Amino acid sequence: MQTYPNPLQDNPAYSVVKQYFVDVDDTVAQKIVVHKNGDRGIHFRRAGPRQKVYFKSDEVHACIVTCGGLCPGLNTVIREIVCGLHYMYGVSKIIGIDGGYMGFYSKNTVTLTPKVVNDIHKRGGTVLGTSRGGHDTSKIVDSIQDRGINQVYVIGGDGTQKGAAVIYEEVRRRGLKVSVAGIPKTIDNDIPVIDRSFGFDTAVEEAQRAINAAHVEAESTENGIGVVKLMGRYSGFIAMYATLASRDVDCCLIPESPFFLEGKGGLFQFIRKRLKENGHMVIVIAEGAGQDLLTESMQSMGQQDASGNKQLQDVGFWISHRIKVHTFAIRASRNS
Numbered sequence: 566m567q568t569y570p571n572p573l574q575d576n577p578a579y580s581v582v583k584q585y586f587v588d589v590d591d592t593v594a595q596k597i598v599v600h601k602n603g604d605r606g607i608h609f610r611r612a613g614p615r616q617k618v619y620f621k622s623d624e625v626h627a628c629i630v631t632c633g634g635l636c637p638g639l640n641t642v643i644r645e646i647v648c649g650l651h652y653m654y655g656v657s658k659i660i661g662i663d664g665g666y667m668g669f670y671s672k673n674t675v676t677l678t679p680k681v682v683n684d685i686h687k688r689g690g691t692v693l694g695t696s697r698g699g700h701d702t703s704k705i706v707d708s709i710q711d712r713g714i715n716q717v718y719v720i721g722g723d724g725t726q727k728g729a730a731v732i733y734e735e736v737r738r739r740g741l742k743v744s745v746a747g748i749p750k751t752i753d754n755d756i757p758v759i760d761r762s763f764g765f766d767t768a769v770e771e772a773q774r775a776i777n778a779a780h781v782e783a784e785s786t787e788n789g790i791g792v793v794k795l796m797g798r799y800s801g802f803i804a805m806y807a808t809l810a811s812r813d814v815d816c817c818l819i820p821e822s823p824f825f826l827e828g829k830g831g832l833f834q835f836i837r838k839r840l841k842e843n844g845h846m847v848i849v850i851a852e853g854a855g856q857d858l859l860t861e862s863m864q865s866m867g868q869q870d871a872s873g874n875k876q877l878q879d880v881g882f883w884i885s886h887r888i889k890v891h892t893f894a895i896r897a898s899r900n901s
């Protein structure tokens with residue numbers, strides 16, 4: 566494939582720092598610790614600018630799409646792609662796809678320039694809109710082909726990245742010169758190979774406000790219990806980091822660590838102990854924790870969202886109800 570010198574080589578801000586460019590053979594190991602006689606494990610290609618690029622600046626027609634769930638920082642990422650392409654790589658044709666994957670074939674596009682995206686990082690959500698479902702590979706690639714797009718920047722979670730992989734396969738099957746770049750988005754920070762996913766810190770910071778409020782309420786009442794449900798379908802990082810940062814949380818329940826309610830070592834026993842010691846308590850629960858404990862009648866068996874993700878029951882409502890029933894029963898038995 567034909568290559569061209571990276572335009573950054575002529576940019577004094579980058580060219581003076583010789584190590585700025587990434588060697589094409591550089592890799593990043595998935596596992597830091599390996600055994601002397603073990604295999605080297607999986608290695609990923611190292612990200613970063615290369616000495617050579619595959620597109621001439623004036624030949625690039627880029628598009629950006631955001632799909633799936635929201636996450637703080639989406640607009641910042643859109644802004645960085647637009648400004649990076651424009652100022653660093655001299656690209657002038659960049660469009661935004663409106664409303665996720667289905668926007669490729671059912672909606673209009675928006676022209677993106679540094680001026681258009683100048684202030685978007687100060688806003689929440691995604692200026693491009695997002696959606697679940699609607700991944701029609703052949704319609705999407707038809708649209709890419711018809712519009713003459715040759716760089717596709719896809720920002721989204723695991724579902725979105727599966728969609729991007731399918732687009733790439735179809736592009737390849739049709740023999741098109743189109744790059745598909747997946748930018749991982751997860752508010753949960755559950756991608757082991759990266760240090761921190763964008764939006765995670767903001768989520769942890771925002772969670773503090775809910776925890777503080779719950780703590781104030783709990784402290785104001787005799788035997789007050791504050792329950793805070795936080796995001797985290799399959800991962801408890803937000804709940805755990807928010808708990809560690811807060812210092813007001815007595816108990817943190819996460820999907821990775823099963824728990825039970827009744828009996829020795831159960832949650833109710835711990836609640837009784839903390840109330841006796843301290844007169845109030847705060848419980849943080851990630852939305853995916855304890856799903857196995859919810860009764861059959863509460864299970865939304867087989868219910869899925871438009872992308873096929875399983876819909877969870879409201880564990881916050883359930884646990885509050887169970888705690889109320891339990892504490893009511895204790896009070897009733899004391900009074901009888």
Ligand SMILES: Nc1ncnc2c1ncn2[C@@H]1O[C@H](COP(=O)(O)OP(=O)(O)O)[C@@H](O)[C@H]1O
Nearest residue numbers: 633634697698700721722723724725727728872
């Ligand atoms: N296996 C898949 N193949 C193709 N497209 C998919 C797949 N899974 C999800 N998608 C598409 O990716 C988009 C986002 O997926 P979703 O699961 O809703 O969010 P997230 O990317 O945040 O996990 C949706 O438009 C959905 O149709």
Ligand SMILES: O=P(O)(O)OC[C@H]1O[C@](O)(COP(=O)(O)O)[C@@H](O)[C@@H]1O
Nearest residue numbers: 634722750751752753796797798852
């Ligand atoms: O209410 P929704 O839209 O289904 O999304 C909520 C859930 O999405 C998740 O954040 C996962 O989404 P991402 O990893 O794609 O950001 C869960 O952990 C969270 O609880």
